[in-house]
Amino acid sequence: MSAENLTNSQSSQPIQFYANPYCPYAQRSWITLRQLNIPFSYEHIELGKDNKTDWFIAMNPNGAVPVIKQNDIIIYESLVINEYLSEVFGNAQNKLLPENPVLKAKARILISRCDAKFVKLAYTYLSHKPTDSQESTAKDEELRNALETELRFLDDTLAESQGTYFLGETVSLVDIAFIPFFERMLVVLETWKGFNIKSLNLNHLNRWLDAMSSLDSYQETQMEPEKIKEVYSRFLGSDYFKKVGIAN
Ligand SMILES: N[C@@H](CCC(=O)N[C@@H](CS)C(=O)NCC(=O)O)C(=O)O
Structure with a gap:
């Protein structure tokens, strides 16, 4: 073009x-x-x-x-x-990806990790319906641990960024790739799994969530928690996430 x-x-x-x-x-x-x-x-x-x-x-x-x-x-x-x-x-004031090829590559690695790891692990854990069997309970714990490991990785990444956001002091496409899924997971994991992401006390991740919540561009797009629950109740009832391949 x-x-x-x-x-x-x-x-x-x-x-x-x-x-x-x-x-x-x-x-x-x-x-x-x-x-x-x-x-x-x-x-x-x-x-x-x-x-x-x-x-x-x-x-x-x-x-x-x-x-x-x-x-x-x-x-x-x-x-x-x-x-x-x-x-x-984008321009010099509001660009959402770095110009520097090394930093840009780093950003793309994190962006692709969002769908490949965080989204996959979160929806797989959410979609697992534990039964009374020992095997099922162990599986649930294994899936929760895998998600927790990923959340700790994200917290460490934020700690290394030397700023509030994934790439430092300013919002980038990395933050934007992750936030819609955190928005949903904060509500649905608590509701259906009793798993509260913020209670893990991952300080950098919690600080990032707070900073993202105050962004005008994000606030305008947010869903009401009650609406998230209503929509996800339908999805979970029909095993939607497994059917479309978001969850394993
Ligand atoms: N990889 C795509 C995924 C988009 C996607 O899955 N969109 C869903 C809605 S959240 C959709 O349109 N699904 C078709 C349908 O539900 O019929 C992207 O990043 O844009």
């Missing part, structure tokens, strides 16, 4: 953001749009309905939100959208 095309497309139409307010992946891109002050129009997608239509599949063959569209430019996959937005709309 030439620079000229980009300039033309940016100047002509606002971005159309196809999303659903309950989707954590869409929330990542929503926060990024807000954090970079990018004008956009929110196009509501009813999951299981609008995203199965031909017009939607023509934009994203995976049939999933989020998608952004601006004239003939269509981009999907939350993390890809976020990098695109950061590259095209």
Whole structure:
């Protein structure tokens, strides 16, 4: 894509953001749009309905939100959208990824770790329904320990960053990749597993959660805890996370 095309497309139409307010992946891109002050129009997608239509599949063959569209430019996959937005709309004051290739690589490693480790471990633990058997109780404990180990890794990473956020003193795409999933896990793990992330007293992680909670760009996108419980009660009842492969 030439620079000229980009300039033309940016100047002509606002971005159309196809999303659903309950989707954590869409929330990542929503926060990024807000954090970079990018004008956009929110196009509501009813999951299981609008995203199965031909017009939607023509934009994203995976049939999933989020998608952004601006004239003939269509981009999907939350993390890809976020990098695109950061590259095209970020400036020296608000850039969300470092320029330095080594630091950028470090950021990408953490971003990919979010889905590969934190999200996977959290949803696998959440989805495990312990029965009375000893084996099942042991499995539950094993899954909780694995998640706790990952949370300790994240706390150590924040400690090393020498700032409140994953890459230091300013918010980046790393923080934005993680926060929608923490938002949900803080509520649902407590509700269904009696596991309170904040009670682990991981100081750097707790400080990061507090700092993220006060970000305007994030606050606007947050779900009410009661709504999270309602939505997750349906998901857990139908083993949704195992079916779609988020949980093992
Ligand atoms: N890897 C994708 C995952 C997106 C995703 O799974 N979105 C879900 C909603 S949270 C979706 O649209 N699922 C289709 C459906 O429920 O029919 C991304 O990061 O954008």
